[in-house]
Amino acid sequence: MSTLINDLALGLSVAASVGGLLYCFLGVFLGTVVGVLPGIGIMATLAMLMPITYHIDPNYALIMLGGIYYGASYGGSTASILMNLPGTATSAVTGLDGYPMAQQGRAGQALFMTAIASFVGSIFGVLLLVTLSVPLSRVALKFGPQEYVALMALGLIAASVIGSGRTVRSLASVSLGLALGLIGLDLNSGVARFTFGQTVLFDGLPLVAVAIGLFGLPEIIANAGRTDTPKVNQDKIRLRDMLPTRTDWRRSGMPMVRGSGIGAFFGALPGTGGLVATFVSYAVEARCSRHPEEFGKGAIEGVVAPEAANNAAVQAAFIPTLSLGIPGDPVMAIMLGVMMVHGILPGPDVIQTSPDLFWGLIVSFVIGNLMLLVLNLPLVGLWVRMLRIPYTLLFPVIVALTCIGIYSVNYQVTDVFVLLAFGFLGLGMKALRFDVAPLLLGFVLGPMIEEYFRRALIVSGGDMMSFLDRPIAGTITVITGALLAWALIRAGWKQFGPRRREVQDA
Amino acid sequence: MRYVIDRLEDYIAGLVTGVIGAFIITEGLTYRMGSLHSMGPGYFPVILGAIMVVLALFMVISAKPAEIAVARPEGGQLRGMAFLAAAFAGFALTVESLGMLVSVTLAVFLASLANRQTTLVTALILAVGTAVVSALVFRVGLGLQIKAF
Numbered sequence: 001m002s003t004l005i006n007d008l009a010l011g012l013s014v015a016a017s018v019g020g021l022l023y024c025f026l027g028v029f030l031g032t033v034v035g036v037l038p039g040i041g042i043m044a045t046l047a048m049l050m051p052i053t054y055h056i057d058p059n060y061a062l063i064m065l066g067g068i069y070y071g072a073s074y075g076g077s078t079a080s081i082l083m084n085l086p087g088t089a090t091s092a093v094t095g096l097d098g099y100p101m102a103q104q105g106r107a108g109q110a111l112f113m114t115a116i117a118s119f120v121g122s123i124f125g126v127l128l129l130v131t132l133s134v135p136l137s138r139v140a141l142k143f144g145p146q147e148y149v150a151l152m153a154l155g156l157i158a159a160s161v162i163g164s165g166r167t168v169r170s171l172a173s174v175s176l177g178l179a180l181g182l183i184g185l186d187l188n189s190g191v192a193r194f195t196f197g198q199t200v201l202f203d204g205l206p207l208v209a210v211a212i213g214l215f216g217l218p219e220i221i222a223n224a225g226r227t228d229t230p231k232v233n234q235d236k237i238r239l240r241d242m243l244p245t246r247t248d249w250r251r252s253g254m255p256m257v258r259g260s261g262i263g264a265f266f267g268a269l270p271g272t273g274g275l276v277a278t279f280v281s282y283a284v285e286a287r288c289s290r291h292p293e294e295f296g297k298g299a300i301e302g303v304v305a306p307e308a309a310n311n312a313a314v315q316a317a318f319i320p321t322l323s324l325g326i327p328g329d330p331v332m333a334i335m336l337g338v339m340m341v342h343g344i345l346p347g348p349d350v351i352q353t354s355p356d357l358f359w360g361l362i363v364s365f366v367i368g369n370l371m372l373l374v375l376n377l378p379l380v381g382l383w384v385r386m387l388r389i390p391y392t393l394l395f396p397v398i399v400a401l402t403c404i405g406i407y408s409v410n411y412q413v414t415d416v417f418v419l420l421a422f423g424f425l426g427l428g429m430k431a432l433r434f435d436v437a438p439l440l441l442g443f444v445l446g447p448m449i450e451e452y453f454r455r456a457l458i459v460s461g462g463d464m465m466s467f468l469d470r471p472i473a474g475t476i477t478v479i480t481g482a483l484l485a486w487a488l489i490r491a492g493w494k495q496f497g498p499r500r501r502e503v504q505d506a
Numbered sequence: 507m508r509y510v511i512d513r514l515e516d517y518i519a520g521l522v523t524g525v526i527g528a529f530i531i532t533e534g535l536t537y538r539m540g541s542l543h544s545m546g547p548g549y550f551p552v553i554l555g556a557i558m559v560v561l562a563l564f565m566v567i568s569a570k571p572a573e574i575a576v577a578r579p580e581g582g583q584l585r586g587m588a589f590l591a592a593a594f595a596g597f598a599l600t601v602e603s604l605g606m607l608v609s610v611t612l613a614v615f616l617a618s619l620a621n622r623q624t625t626l627v628t629a630l631i632l633a634v635g636t637a638v639v640s641a642l643v644f645r646v647g648l649g650l651q652i653k654a655f
Contacts, residue, residue: 051650168568172523172561179530179554186547191537193547217590224586224620392624396617397636399590400610403597404640408650416598420591427587432519450550462543492568 007359014360015367019060027064028368031071032375036078036383037391038085038223040398042069044216046334048401050208051408058342059357062335063364069331070122070314070365073274074372077114077307078383081107090274090310093282097295097302104298108242113300114307115376117256121308122369124260125267125315129322130362132268133351137323139472140348145456146467150476152449155326157480158269160438161487162276168491169434177439180205181446188454200414207337209406209415210443211330213422214436216402221427224395242377248300255285255301259308267313268320269328274313281309315365322358324348326445330437333444341409513569520565527558589620605655606645610637 014020034045045068053061076091081098094114101110143151156178160170183194184204195201244252259281266277285305286295295302317328325346327333336346344354351358376383406415426436460466468474510517531552540546593616601609611633618629644650 051644051648055648168561168564169519169523172558172565175554175558175561176523176526179551179558182551182554186537189538189547191547193537193551194533221583221586221590221620224590224617225583225622392618392621393628393632395620396593396614396629396632399593399617400597400613400636400640403594403601403613404606404610404644404650404652407597407601408644408652411651413598413602416594420594420598423594424591432515432522434519453550454545457543457545460543462541464542 007355008363010355011359011361011363014059014356015063015363019057020063020360020364021367023056023060023064024067024364024368025371027067028071028074028371028375029067031068031073032075032372032383033386034068035072035075035088035091036386037389037394038079040394041088041216041219042072042331043212043334044219044398044402045072046331047208047212047216047405048398050405053338054341054408058339058344059360061338061342062357062361063368065331065335065338066318066361066364067368069335070311070368071372073310073314074115074118074376075383076310077118077303078111078376078380079387081110081114081303082384083387090278090313091307093278093306094303094310096282097297097299100296100298101300101303106298109244109248110300110303111380112242112377113244113248113252113304115373117252117259117304117307118311118376119369119373120256121260121263121311121313122315122365124308125264125312126362126365126369128264128268128312128316129319129365132319133323133358136319137348137351140324143348143472144470145452145459146470146473147476148452149449149456150467150473150480151324152326152445152452154476154480154483155320155328156438156441156445156449157484157487159328159441160435161483162266162269166433166435166491167487169432170438173429173434173436173439174442177442177444178446178449180210180439181443182450187447187451200412204447205418205443206406206410206412206415207444208334208409209419210422211334211440212402212406213419214426214440215330217419217423218426218430220395220398221423223391242380244300251300252304255281255305256308258284258288259305260312262305263309263312264316266309267316267328274310274317277309277313278306281305318361321346322350322361325350327441330440333440336444512571516565516569520562520569523558523565524562527555527562530555530558585622586620589616593617593620601652605653606641607637607655610640 015024030045030049031042034040034042046065049064049068053065056064072088073090076086076088077094077098080086080091080095081102084095084099086092086095098110098114101107140147156174157171160174161167179194181204183201185192185202192202262281262284263274263277266280267274282302282305285299285301286292289295289299289301291299317332320326320328321332321336325336325348327336339346339350344350344357402419403416406419407413409415429436429439456466457463466473467477534548534551534555537548537551538546539548539552593613596616597609597613600612614633614636615629618624618632619626641654645652645654
């Protein structure tokens with residue numbers, strides 16, 4: 001117990017320092033801004049802020065990047081409720097009941113309750129992070145290469161199977177990502193693979209440029225041609241009008257708890273994250289509710305549960321990232337990239353070797369969430385006004401800042417072209433309905449999984465059974481195999497089985 | 507023929523995946539394969555390529571009529587794509603020779619034109635303004651190693 005207090009005190013000394021508070025505020029503030037504004041995603045924001053992260057202490061850099069990530073999940077619901085235009089993908093579900101509430105003149109209450117639900121969900125996620133990360137990293141320190149391969153394979157397959165896309169295509173995305181991750185010099189033999197004589201490729205493709213290209217560019221292109229400015233409700237929202245009624249509070253309690261639990265579960269699984277969590281929690285609420293007929297017409301449960309789930313998922317996503325060094329989603333991959341630039345090798349020993357970083361980040365989550373509560377409750381009017389900035393003037397500036405950000409990582413012009421190339425790859429994949437998130441996870445994990453795979457087979461003398469013999473690796477492999485079999489059978493059933501009702505494509 | 511057209515999306519997806527997989531295999535085979543207990547640089551890529559080919563076959567065999575027509579980009583999107591690509595390329599081609607002021611101006615100007623409602627004057631003002639501010643922030647403020655002009 002006393003060690004926990006010591007650890008938290010250490011964290012507090014980092015997070016509550018002037019720099020810690022400043023960058024935390026900057027992060028959550030920018031996060032809220034990009035969350036509120038539809039058409040600017042977290043990835044593009046991270047790209048724009050890359051130059052700053054190289055100039056500051058890695059603790060502060062991660063506090064800031066983390067702040068953007070969970071800040072955006074608060075802000076996303078604002079546009080969703082007021083205009084039925086989700087600011088981030090994960091807040092789409094919030095609009096199902098949030099927008100009808102706004103039409104009934106209850107926008108204030110909806111916004112108030114989403115802020116509270118976001119806070120509850122986040123704190124739940126942080127508590128889980130504190131309780132699980134340290135024991136998990138202790139177990140992981142005993143892992144051999146077999147366990148790592150099994151764990152990463154589970155992460156990749158879970159990301160393809162549970163994610164939003166079609167299973168077979170997502171598995172193809174993962175494979176392509178893994179292969180793209182191999183580009184560059186092979187560490188064991190020194191052979192340059194897939195470089196086609198280009199020396200710039202010897203270090204591999206730049207992670208940030210690949211990630212921004214895949215996620216940021218299609219986002220900008222999709223919105224750049226937009227000519228209509230979204231209508232914002234002109235009503236002033238005052239704090240006095242925002243106070244929820246006693247019924248609202250009573251009806252929100254349990255949904256928030258359930259949402260937090262569902263969100264934390266999906267968030268901690270690598271590759272699934274907030275989007276799935278919001279859908280599941282909404283479906284669960286609609287089923288448990290005593291008035292299911294109100295869903296879709298402004299039921300408060302339908303607003304708070306997904307919001308709590310979304311935020312719990314965001315915080316829980318840090319569990320595999322910080323305790324195992326395995327990123328669960330693209331944003332986490334970027335955070336690991338920033339750690340590596342600062343010479344911190346992600347993995348289970350980060351908590352021991354850089355306790356100031358780990359505990360500083362954890363305490364900053366609590367501080368940041370308190371800041372967000374202030375930013376989102378009394379200041380909500382400010383964000384509503386910000387929604388009136390025309391996107392046509394905003395996105396060219398984003399393009400320029402992205403260019404500067406990407407270029408400043410390595411001062412390599414080719415990085416900008418890599419970004420462009422992956423932007424078009426992202427567009428192409430979207431057109432053929434391939435999910436891009438699995439590709440990025442594969443790309444990040446590619447070199448690691450190959451390295452551990454080779455090492456595992458050297459240690460065991462080429463015995464593939466070693467993935468099943470060892471108790472932990474075996475358990476994980478069996479789970480992975482079951483997941484894969486279930487998904488393939490389900491996919492096959494959908495294709496070849498009797499044609500039932502029209503299959504809904506998400 | 508109609509059978510093929512209905513399933514075109516799945517066939518294209520399968521074909522693309524298969525071609526990429528086959529390419530990875532052929533390229534991977536040029537590296538030393540090694541054996542299972544001591545893998546060479548070619549082993550892992552070949553496994554990946556093979557997985558992709560198998561997945562591609564699965565996509566083709568299990569192809570079924572698309573429920574929604576393949577989304578074709580509309581005129582506005584193509585215009586946006588062209589101008590945004592030009593903006594990024596413009597930045598990349600000028601930043602080292604002409605410096606940040608010129609390259610940012612060029613990038614913002616080209617990007618603004620991706621939206622057909624933005625006038626040339628607006629685009630120019632926005633471009634110059636962004637260039638000056640970003641030069642001040644990144645060159646003077648943060649001291650990035652990019653020359654201003």
